[in-house]
Amino acid sequence: MDHGIQANSSESNPSQGHVSHLALDIGGSLIKLVYFSRKNDVSVDNKEEKSSKETVLVSNGDGKCPVLHGRLHFAKFETSKINDCLEFIQRNQLHLGGFQHHGVPGSEKSIIKATGGGAYKYTDLFKEKFGIFLDKEDEMDCLVAGANFLLKTVNEEAFTYTNGHKDFVQIDHDDLYPYLLVNIGSGVSMIKVDGDGKFERVSGTNVGGGTFWGLGRLLTKCKSFDELLELSHRGNNRVIDMLVGDIYGGMDYTKIGLSSTTIASSFGKAISDNKEIEDYNPEDIARSLLRMISNNIGQISYLNALRFGLKRIFFGGFFMRGHAYTMDxxxxxxxxxxxxxxxxxxxxxxxxxxxxxxxxSYEKHGFDDSIVRQLVQKSPVSASHAGYKIHGPLNGERNENESIECSVYVN
Structure with a gap:
């Protein structure tokens, strides 16, 4: 199991720095963890200071500014293997970074922020294992807050993907809203976001990542989501999908703008092939299934954007996994x-x-700690703003092992 901790830098080991602010999203398929680990406080001169791992921008007038260097770490686990997650938390002592409930000294309830249905389902398990209380946050509130956080603070966070080519998009913070957020998890939620904390879930579909995984497991015998994705990478959906060209003798249907390669019916060839399921390659089945679900989500998303006159649609959720074919x-x-x-x-x-x-949400609920407050309130729009800078890998590619380098300037 890939535990999602950056392995190519000794500084990414949480045991080497103070770990705090563990937050969980416990979904139907996956558990996602985010936590902050910091290094020792240092001071830097009022100028740009560059290294191979981070860029620090300081703009606080004359003199020096205390800065907390650290990382935001990301990890994921299958919910069905929650004991692996608990062992990971215990091994890295992530549960020790909790807060006393409502900041009251001497309170017996050390809390960890959590969201998702599993925050309710597994609350007793976390209490028994670690003696911690899962303080539950609304799932939709968290999805929107997380998206806004990334779009406002992480350089090269959003990108388009067409014909195998990725182009990062510069987000104008003054022109961010409104937008449609499509979160593809086990199911799909479509959320119209009008501002910080201002949103409405306008639609959704039950045909999502759980559908792909569930049907894929039944049809191909794959044991994991990632195995199914890898299988689809090697497949050819045209073996199973009925195309416009199959109906029109290899020709386009130009009058209504359909090319011969447009899918007329997903899995449509299975009607006339007179084959059993074992006669088809699992790779082709996986490819056709992924194409069907991705097309459906893309179409429904646009139709909802059209309802509200939205031109910008952000897709999130672990369904994509950075998978080229899905995004395309x-x-x-x-x-x-x-x-x-x-x-x-x-x-x-x-x-x-x-x-x-x-x-x-730690900061939103008044926990007396400067780290999250600085992370939430300070935005690295330019060097003229005191704040922090977040950097991903230099090549712009995200992988499951990524952590984000942070520099938090404490006023």
């Missing part, structure tokens, strides 16, 4: 149905929106 399929669907007027935008930290939202 969603992009093509949005582009096709909008006639090129709308763009699908993806997030590098797509699967951790809820956990990040739970992380930021």
């Amino acid at each position: 399929t969603i992009s093509v669907a949005v582009n096709f149905w909008s006639k090129g007027e709308a763009k699908a935008l993806f997030l590098r930290h797509e699967g951790f929106l809820g956990a990040l939202g739970a992380f930021t």
